[in-house]
Amino acid sequence: MPDVQTLVNDFVLKLKRRKIEGSQASAKQTAELLRSVVSQQRLPYINQATVLLDAVRAVGEQLIAANPVELAVGNIVRRILHIIREEDLTSTASAMEGLSLSANSDDDDNYEREDHQALSAAAVAAAARSTLRAPSLQTLLEGIPESASAPHPSSSGGDSEGKSKSERSSRSKKLKHDVIEAINELIQDIETCHEQISEQAVGLIHQNEVILTLGRSRTVKEFLCAANEKKRSFRVFIAEGAPRYLGHVLAKELVAKGLQTTVITDSAVFAMISRVNMVIVGAHAIMANGGVIAPVGINMVALAAQRHAVPFVVVAGSHKLCPLYPHNPEVLLNDFKSPSDLLDFGEFSDCMDFSTSGGSPRLHVVNPAFDFIPSKLVSLFITDTGGHSPSYIYRLIADYYSADDFVVRRRSTTS
Structure with a gap:
């Protein structure tokens, strides 16, 4: 297999040069790269999970720094860190339960102690699992049973110690395999997210409705089709969707599928919104507070929809769920594209002449790529796991990420 560092350097270069476009492509290739990192990592006899976490975190820091605007990369890094923690927790709990059962298998009269130790292993696993989640009412309700306690040391002497070593050896081999299998399932979910989202279209779009969207989103296209x-x-x-006019591309694709389609200018959204039954748009990322980072112009559509009480629906795969808030310093809300998308340099070259303007041009061209839509403007999120309100996003994030991994990049300390 190729060297891991070579794969990392190639992927970092692609991210810096913006050779990878789209959250799905970025998420899938990030997961495949980190799968290679895990598979080629040599694990010691102890602390296998810590070694895997450090290796994935080190690579994740490079990927996130290469293109901080592509939040899907950081999302997948954090998802895999969470996978490693959960797989290690599961294997530890099963090993503890196996030890407690095998230590008392020769004593047929000691059923109460055996059940007590098995319950203790499950209780320790439940307590450790709750620490991976953000604080919520559900984590308070999922308490440890009152009868649970720490497992008692076995009295079987050297025999139990030998079994303990064999159990740890088998667990060390099993951890990497389980993590790779979980990453494969994650990649499969990323690949099939559009199909799972599209299955919900029939329950949301009804006969003779008018749907409004902006720009081009593959998720929206497959949802409508x-x-x-x-x-x-x-x-x-x-x-x-000026200035890239990707709405023209989407219109051609929908007409080819037999849909009745009307193209309007971005400035005509407010004039046409009163005739619309629903707004359906895609997203670049969904933040922890339910806010949405989406292609530029969609915030204007959301405001018009709120003014006319039109439902505003966002369709996005779960790999776009970001555990960070918009105010986090790790989050860059915008990316600025080339001014040539807006103006022809030849026609406006006199306005950009540095020699006649005292060292700075009189004309500045700003071409942002994204808008931020507050959660209060969103009516519903449609993901591959179902429909969710903006207030429920925090719960999805608690299931997908560990609180310790929200900030992957290390904090720089100054003396």
């Missing part, structure tokens, strides 16, 4: 395949008759208004 899935409803059309189920014999839903509806019309789609597409705001063209």
Whole structure:
């Protein structure tokens, strides 16, 4: 297999040069790279999980620093860190339970102690698992049973010590395999997220409705096409999404699928929103507070939808759920594209002449790539795990991430 560091350097270079576009492609390739990191990592006899966590975290720091705006990369790094913690926790709990059962297998009369130790192993696992989640009411309800306590040391002497070593040896071999299997499942979920989201289209889009979207999103396209395949008759208004005009591309794709499509200018959104039954858009990332980072122009659509009480629905895969808040210093909310998308340099070269303007041009061109939509403007999130309100996003994040991994990059300390 190729050297891991070579793979990391190649991927970092692609991220810096913006050779990888789209959250799904970034998430999938990040997961595949980290799977290679895990598979080629040599684990010691003890502290296997710590070694894996440090290796993944070190690579994750490089990937996140290469393109901080692509939040899906950091999301997958944190998801895999959480996977390692959970797999280590599961193997530890099963090993503890196996030791407690095997230590008392020769004593047929000591059932109460055996059950007590098995319960203790489960209790320790439940307590450790709760520490991986952010504080919530559900974690308070999932308490440790009152009868649970720490497992008692076995009295079987050297025999139990030998079994203990064999159990740890088998667990060390099993941990890497379980982590790789879990990463494979994560990659499969990323690949099939569009199909799982599209299955919910029939329950959301009804007959003779008018749907509005902006720009081009593959998730939105497959969502609309899935409803059309189920014999839903509806019309789609597409705001063209200047300056890249990806709405034109989406319009051609929907017309090819047989959907009734109307292209409008971005400035006509407020004038047309009163005729719309629902707004469906894609997202670049979903933040921990329910806010959305989406292509530029969508915040204007969200404000118009709120003014006319039109439902505003965001469709996105679970790999776009980011455990960070917009105010976190690790989050860069925007990326600025080339001014050539807006203006022809040849026609405006006189306005950008440095020699006649005292060292700085009189004309500045700003071309942001993203908007931020507050959670109060979002009606519903449709993910591959179902529909969720903005207030429930925190609960999904608690299931996917560990609180210790929210900030992957190490804090720099000054003396």
